[in-house]
Amino acid sequence: MEPAGNSRRCRPGTRLARAQYPGGADDARAAPASEGAANRPARVIRFCPECRGRVQPSFHFCPYCGGSLPAGDAPEDRGSREELAEAAADGPGLKKREAHLCQGDQRKKAKCSTPGPSPPPSPSKSLESFKEQTSPGLPGKGKAMSVSDSETALSKQRFSLKLDFKNGRLFHEQNFFQRAVKPKEVEKWKKSHFLPFLAIPTCISFGLHLGDYRFMVFPDLGRSLQAVLDERPGHVLSEKTAFHILLRLVDALEFIHDNEYVHGNVSTENIFVHPDTPSQVTLAGYSCVFRYCPGNKHVAYVERKRTPHQGTLEFISLDLHKGIDPSRRSDMQALGYCLLKWLYGALPWTSQLSDTLAVMRNKERFMNNVAELMRQSCGQRKPPEALKTYLNAAMALQYEEKPNYGMLETVLMAALKELRVEPYDSISLLTV
Known part of the structure; x- marks a missing residue:
């Protein structure tokens, strides 16, 4: 005897209420229960x-x-x-x-549940650079996964996919690209500054997956500068290459700062070079981006306002060690530390990275003694004048002070001219 309501019984293996498909006679339709x-x-x-x-x-x-x-x-x-x-x-x-x-x-669930080694890449798709790291937005509570160098099946182009929890640090990065990196505004800024390109990636797509995960898609960024340094003898760059890269990054930071943001984590791991576009350098990794001047009003200098030591410990500024919101000087000082490491292979505190407070004390000691910082980094070698000028300018900045980008660019262009290269010539990875 069938129950009331004219409900229908299903044969084993059939799913009448699974889905309905509009269309012609060949479309599968679900049998309604009511x-x-x-x-x-x-x-x-x-x-x-x-x-x-x-x-x-x-x-x-x-x-x-x-x-x-x-x-x-x-x-x-x-x-x-x-x-x-x-x-x-x-x-x-x-x-x-x-x-x-x-x-x-099933493959997606396996990736998001328990971390483990990724399967070997198939001939048609390259998932070479799959890695998992603790989410900066949710420390100790989850994983932020990034899959780079994934090749599309149709266009054969390569892309970088970033995936994180919905409320993780990727939210800040997405907000930054939506608010500050609009393609028309980027092109307008480049034309007004007479730049052939800008070292900021283009976000191709972004959104939510399954309601719990946020993703962003970028063009393939190539190799991180840290990966290049790891393969170099002495882990250093030539002056020509270092100043080439520095000039492009000063341009990028000026654009970011003009749009009321700071990068917040300038490091060699977040700088990318690509063999197919040797003249281009990309500053990536905007998960620590911070709006330092909302409504044209600079944030106040307050210590321990945020968690201390956020970012890449070797390069972050003293402000971030103290838990102060980053300002423009934070980016410029971090880039100065990067420049020292590119040229000489190590910083005075590189061997002490396991001791966070020792790194902080070293940076505090050298903040007002740039000559000693260069002496301990350079050893017996004579530092170039462009390095001295940049470090002195970056370390002397006040918390709310605007860097003199024009002066720095002029100094770097003069240094490149002495090395007989044009400011925006190609950077050969063979000599990087």
Whole structure:
């Protein structure tokens, strides 16, 4: 005897209330359990044409394989619907089909649950640089994952995918790109400063995945400068290469500062060079970005306002060691520490990085004695005049003071001219 309400029983293996598909006679439709269910709007399910992982209709990139998704109601989507319709008619055969379609979901769950070594890359896709690190936004409570060098199936272009918890540090980075790095404004700023390019990446896409994860997609950034240094004899750069890179980064920081933000974590790990664009350098890693001047009003100098020592310990400014909100001088001083390490391979506190307070005391001691900082870094070698000028200018900045970008750029251009190179010539990775 059937229960009241004319509800229908399902044969094992069929899923009548799974999904409804609008369209022709070949579309699979769910059998409603009641009159109200029959009037519900149809829910479209899309699948990646490459890995068959289930994706949301609004996604432009597959979160499982990194491939580009077809726009709109692509033929691949209709094909998936027809396959589901056939599977529904076949009964028990649906389970095999579902297991195939859910492989993408299983791979995603495996990545997000327990950290482990990534599978070996397939010939068609490169996931070479998969790594996991503790989320700066949620210390000790989760993982922030980044997958770089993922190759799209359709255009054969390479992209960098950043993934973090919804409320993690990636939120600040997304907000920065939405507010300050608008393509038209970037082009306008470049033209007004007569620059051929700017060392800031372009965000291709961003959004939420499964409601709990935030992602951002960038063009392939190449190799970090730290990776290049690790392969160099003595882990150093030539003066020509170091000043080339420094000039481009001063341009980038000026743009960021003009838009009321500071980078907050300038380090060699966040600077990238690419073999396909040897004239370009990219400053990435905006998870510590901070709006220092909201509404054209500079934030106040307050110690222990934030967690001390945030950022890359070797390069962060003394302000960040003390828990003070970063200002423009924080970026300029961190870049000065980077320059010293590029030229001489180490800083006076490089061997003490396991002792946070010792690093802080060293930076405090050298803040008013730049000559001693250079002496201990350079050893018996004579430091170039451009290095002296930059360090003296950066260390003398007051908390709210605007750096003299024009003076620094003039000094660096003169140094490059003495080295017989143009300011925006290509940087050969063979000599980096």
